[in-house]
Amino acid sequence: MESRSFLDQMNHLVTINFPPRRIVSLVPSQTELLADLDLDEKIVGITKFCVHPQAWISPKKIVGGTKQFNFEVIQALEPDLIIANKEENYQEGINRLRAKYPVWTSDIVSIEDAVAMVACLGQITDTKEQAENIIASIHESFEKLISTPPVSALYLIWHKPWMAAGRDTFINTLLEKMGLRNAVPETRYPEISEEYIQAMNPDYILLSSEPFPFKEKHVDMLQQLLPQSKIILVDGEMFSWYGSRLIKAPAYFNSLNFQ
Incomplete structure (x- = not known):
């Protein structure tokens, strides 16, 4: 494995052993994305709110909630990458994790931010092709969105x-x-x-x-x-x-x- 560095959406430089093999996801929507990136075998920990895909609820280790992490469980999982979000996770917990592990954090307000997050996670998890397919599907879906009256x-x-x-x-x-x-x-x-x-x-x-x-x-x-x-x-x-x-x-x- 080689060492690679990636910039997250908080402008933190995250250095990992590439590709990561033991990933913990702290955000439900990003957990679902990781499943759609075909990363089943590499995801070792999720939160109790990560309900999609349902098939992951039993086999994956629960590492707490989005606002309260179980640090002992996370340590036992020996993650080589943790995926978080600025808004959904709590800063104190993220700072504590960042001191020991590579933590890639998203910061999403716009659809452009979301698409950029998908692309970045595709790069950092070595699933670039799958990420590009998801992004293309997102754009295609929004082209079919019917605008409502201005209410x-x-x-x-x-x-x-x-x-x-x-x-x-x-x-x-x-x-x-x-x-x-x-x-x-x-x-x-x-x-x-x-x-x-x-x-x-x-x-x-x-x-x-x-x-x-x-x-x-x-x-x-x-x-x-x-x-x-x-x-x-x-x-x-x-x-x-x-x-x-x-x-x-x-x-x-x-x-x-x-x-």
Whole structure:
């Protein structure tokens, strides 16, 4: 094996023994991508939230959650590459891992960032051809995306307190790609009050399936608050997973039938 260095999306130079043979993934959407890059035999550890592919849940070692790592389990796995994300993982844990292992970290807000991440992981894992095929499929899928009318949408991710996806997020990028106007002017994921939601008076309220599992009772609750808005339960993976799941996202968005 030879030593090679790669720049991650945080501008850290990551030096690994190439190609890596024992990979730990700390991000669900990137775990799914690694599966689609045909890296089954090289992935040794995943988080408890890495539910795709389902076939990996039992045989792969669980290394904790995205915000709380089990360092002893990771050490026992002897990884030669750890794949993380700026937003989904916690900085203290990443810093601790980076002191001992090569950690490649993504930072994704736009679709261009996501495509670049796929390309980079293809290079660093020696699966460049598979990565190029995935990128081509993503571009092909988004060419079929049907633009919605210019209506406003509030995308909620949490209850008690209410939290929304604001600007400068990947979710906002996809909303805009669909043609929707984000009703939230703030950046990142602000906490908002019911009074603020009423003042927004969005045309649509999208209730994500993750990280908070919104149900029909939340639809009813918000419908009483905003009888004029149309409220939809949506698949959060389609709006926030930035790996190979992007191939499926446009068809899902088209199925929502915004009027």
